[in-house]
Amino acid sequence: MAHDIKALRARTREFIEERVIPAEPIIDQGGPAAVEALTKLKQEAKSAGLWALGHPEHLGGGGLPLYEFALVNEVIGRSEYGQQAVGSVTMQDAIMLDRYGTEEQKRRWLHPMIAGEIYPSVAMTEPEVAGSDPTRIRTTGTLEGDEWVVNGHKWFVSGAHGAAFTTVFAVTDPEAESPHRRISAIVIPKGTPGLEIVRAIKTMGTDRGDHCELQLTDVRVPADSLLGKRGAGFAVFQDRVGPGRIFHAMRWLGQAQRALELMVARAKTREAHGSLLSEKGEIRRYIAESTAEIQAARLLTLDAARRYDHDGRAGTEISLIKFWGARMLHNVVDRAIQVHGALGVSEDTPLEGMYRHARYARLYDGADEIHRMVVARAVLKGETPWDKPLL
Template sequence: MTANQPQGHVAELCAKMRTFIDDEVIPAEPVLSRADEDAHQQLNVLRSRAKELGLWALGHPADIGGGGVPFLDFVYLNEVIGRSEYGQLAVGSVSMQDSLMLRKHGTEEQQRRWIPPIVAGEFLPSVALTEPDAAGSDPTLIETRAELDGDSWVINGHKWFTTAVADAGYCSVFARTEPESTPKHSRISAIIVPTDTPGFEIVRAIPTMGHDPSDHYEVKLTNVRVPAANLLGERGKGFIVAQDRLGPGRIFHSMRWLGQAQRAFELMCERANTRYAHGSLLAEKGEIHRYIAESAAEIQAARLMTLDAARVMDAGDDARVQIGLIKFWGARMLHNVVDRAIQVYGAAGLTADTPLEGMYRRARYARIYDGPDEVHRMSTARRLLRDPNAAPWR
């Protein structure tokens, strides 16, 4: 076992998780992909099974009802969970980022009210950050306003790509509360809005690449009134709250992408070893050798980069360079590997008879969410230009 593999108890958990994902979650994907009652029932069966096997909410801290697996160790588990698009939902890790955000920034009352049900999977958390009329890559342009009226916040605005809000008990809404503040990053606050609050309207599920049915929604807030105590974190510190959620989330994304890429790699090898064309198996052709070798190299490079980012974050150090690098590199790696796998499958890879066409759409989507590639490249390059010693090999 090498240094970049899980050890001891975590290795046992990873093996157990791999069996659950491969033998129970992946076979259920055709049902889970449908937006109907059968899909809902199937997901509940898998959730119950994950709890029975001791695989539920493993990365959530023990003091909030989770499994207490340390951050770096959970990264290994998330690699396995990511083999299926539905893995997060099946094992309860989908609420981990929001649980950590509430645990760090929430008041005692906010933690008491919201953390136990999202850790238990009674409902999902939701985040409303992006807006249709403001560039999502520059959140300083957020136009949604929240104004204090006595003991209440009154919120008006228009959000989209609001996560999982149809199944959420609350939504963390990021709104402009300090319109004249300088610097401009001090103008935004995070406010908890229960989804049944009058004026909180789900307009539609947004049809998106790789998500059908969509789990991202367009939302309008019209004179939404919530208690002033629903402020999450400090007033004007919404960017700090958001980054504390997005930082570990980007590492989780990158590890899940590895799970998807590894699954695509396995499918590609299986197809190459069994498909006969032009006088020989595909596995005997030089171009296919290139696909296999380059995919293995890119997966391994991205994996080591992701583990390094997790190591730095786990140590409590500034991991912004490492996270920026893996965010754009990992998304590109996923696209490349899935693209090659589809090429090896030929026409069959374009159909829903394999998981590859859905994986391809999700891979393209990965280059946008949690910050587009261009922004991560730009911000990382600027940090390195200011201080070349911040490079991860120094």
């Protein structure tokens, strides 16, 4: 089905600018008012035909190819709450459940998740071992009769406090020859005995934590709670985070573009030392470099999305946009804060929040160092992106 992406982008931009961004202060505060505001936005997005645009069409989503969704998701990403408002926040998990879930798992979790009625969470990272090396995780899943018994310690489980279920990655086959065949994905419903949310971790000055620490003590779930095959957890996880990294890079473009617009508006209205900031060479350099970095990241992101659409194999391109996009976002927001001066580090603009998320971006879904290693290894083997034909 053909999509008028230009018109869809325009409608999405209007919704984000006129409905979502004005609601940001209310949602920031949390509590019942935030829930009410988000619920209203979801209803409006559904009525406007903007709901779950990138989810597969056979699941009730918009069915946009990743390349087209990148163009729309850039606009959604202008607000931190954009993806929740338009239902794209569950896209990674929807793809994972659709590909690996049983019919019962799909009935219980997938369809309500796409409708925005429930939310998922994923538990991979552990405080005791390096998160960049999932082969070292210590959480275990032991099959006892017709139940899995899970024990372990996880943290930075985003959204676990509000999730209907958590997909826990645990060692189920410690004797497997390959370390990548030792891990399985186990779906654990909210409220299962032994699953304890220890705390919501506050990060970088935030008053509320969206990232949770979990303790799992003799958590028992039925044997059919595996997501995918036994020992295939690493493949399940990679299939989730691969396109997920592209989703992140898409949203970072929207955040960076908004930061640049704030920088330009400030430069055109703020006077210092006899002239507007926009008339000063150093500020113009900030604007020019930010524009170049955003456009470079945009083209890299679109290339990765197009290649993923083509054959699902865009490993080097995804690693490129992960570390380049995170750095780009950090640089642009940092310059915007500098142009705003003291105002930039206050909560009177969205820049301080953007800066916090830009710093997170260099860590989650694979630290920048790992992705640079992936790219360098490919280039050393002669697999350079510029030698690949444009699709």
